[in-house]
Amino acid sequence: MINPxxxxxxxxxxxxxxKLSGIDNIKDFNKTKVLDIKDLASSTNKxxxxxxxxxxxxLASNTKASFCLTTDNLAHILPNTCxxxxxxxxxxxxxxxxxxxxxxxxxxxxxxxVIDISKSNYKKKVKFGKNVLIGKNVKIGKNCFIGHNSILxxxxxxxxxxxxxxxxxxxxxxxxxxxxxxxSCVIGKKGFGFxxxxxxxxxxxxxxxxxxxxxVEIGCGSTIDRGSMSNTIIGRxxxxxxxxxxxxxxxxxxxxIIAGQVGFAGSSTIGDNVxxxxxxxxxxxxxxxxxxxxxxxxxxIKSIPDNSRVMGYPAKELKSFLKxxx
Numbered sequence: 001m002i003n004p005x006x007x008x009x010x011x012x013x014x015x016x017x018x019k020l021s022g023i024d025n026i027k028d029f030n031k032t033k034v035l036d037i038k039d040l041a042s043s044t045n046k047x048x049x050x051x052x053x054x055x056x057x058x059l060a061s062n063t064k065a066s067f068c069l070t071t072d073n074l075a076h077i078l079p080n081t082c083x084x085x086x087x088x089x090x091x092x093x094x095x096x097x098x099x100x101x102x103x104x105x106x107x108x109x110x111x112x113x114v115i116d117i118s119k120s121n122y123k124k125k126v127k128f129g130k131n132v133l134i135g136k137n138v139k140i141g142k143n144c145f146i147g148h149n150s151i152l153x154x155x156x157x158x159x160x161x162x163x164x165x166x167x168x169x170x171x172x173x174x175x176x177x178x179x180x181x182x183x184s185c186v187i188g189k190k191g192f193g194f195x196x197x198x199x200x201x202x203x204x205x206x207x208x209x210x211x212x213x214x215x216v217e218i219g220c221g222s223t224i225d226r227g228s229m230s231n232t233i234i235g236r237x238x239x240x241x242x243x244x245x246x247x248x249x250x251x252x253x254x255x256x257i258i259a260g261q262v263g264f265a266g267s268s269t270i271g272d273n274v275x276x277x278x279x280x281x282x283x284x285x286x287x288x289x290x291x292x293x294x295x296x297x298x299x300x301i302k303s304i305p306d307n308s309r310v311m312g313y314p315a316k317e318l319k320s321f322l323k324x325x326x
Contacts, residue, residue, distance in 0.1 A: 005155040005172050006102045006207045011035045021096040037097050039229045052090035069093050098205045105205040108190045111135045111153035172226045173210040182220040191225035191248030
């Protein structure tokens with residue numbers, strides 16, 4: 001995962017990490033050092049990971065993680081090289097450990113470090129409107145434009161030939177070249193990640209970022225959440241219409257066209273050359289293949305193979321939908 005922004009406070013020995021997280025060290029693990037917490041696919045033998053659902057069985061069985069938070073009924077799927085840490089609630093335990101490694105990721109308060117861009121090093125390098133604010137660790141390339149009342153909070157890399165509209169807020173984001181972001185967008189804030197609790201809902205730290213690749217256009221009023229354990233990615237030459245919401249960890253492919261008011265729940269993967277009509281909804285943890293067309297107003301609750309055309313709720317193959325509704 002590319003993440004140049006959130007500082008990792010590790011390493012921790014596994015016994016200290018579990019103690020700080022309030023997790024019982026039942027197997028009395030030794031003082032092995034753990035460098036980071038990562039998902040099953042990207043973990044190394046220096047990391048701790050988590051496995052909470054059988055839908056990730058393939059990734060779990062091949063993980064290289066040294067330790068893994070899991071449950072009794074899933075532990076047998078993990079390889080012998082991975083030490084199992086059995087907990088009652090995997091996701092809550094994962095949130096606790098993530099907060100220890102990345103304590104700065106849990107809050108999204110406004111950036112107190114911003115200054116007027118006219119007082120920054122970019123006053124002669126960027127064309128900007130009135131009342132534009134800029135935070136720390138912001139890099140802006142050549143030939144860029146920023147509209148009125150926009151705020152570039154901390155931790156943003158912007159490439160060349162980019163245009164940021166008015167009334168837009170961005171943080172924790174990498175924007176590559178030739179990107180156009182229109183008015184009133186919010187990009188890089190934490191996603192809707194928490195665990196319901198009758199006493200107090202528990203927030204999950206979002207340590208990922210948003211990556212917007214070359215030649216992308218993002219319409220007015222759109223919101224793109226940063227990733228939780230992985231990054232939210234918008235592929236090259238993808239165009240988003242107005243008022244689109246892309247939740248944490250989504251991966252949108254290249255050359256996609258997405259019409260207005262489409263919503264994506266978290267952690268879905270969208271292939272290349274996908275076209276989605278207005279007001280469609282895409283559920284979380286799905287795989288939408290390449291060259292797929294999804295009609296406006298559809299509700300997608302299952303993965304879709306390559307080269308499909310679907311419509312309706314629940315979305316089904318176009319010919320079947322038309323036959324059933326004639």
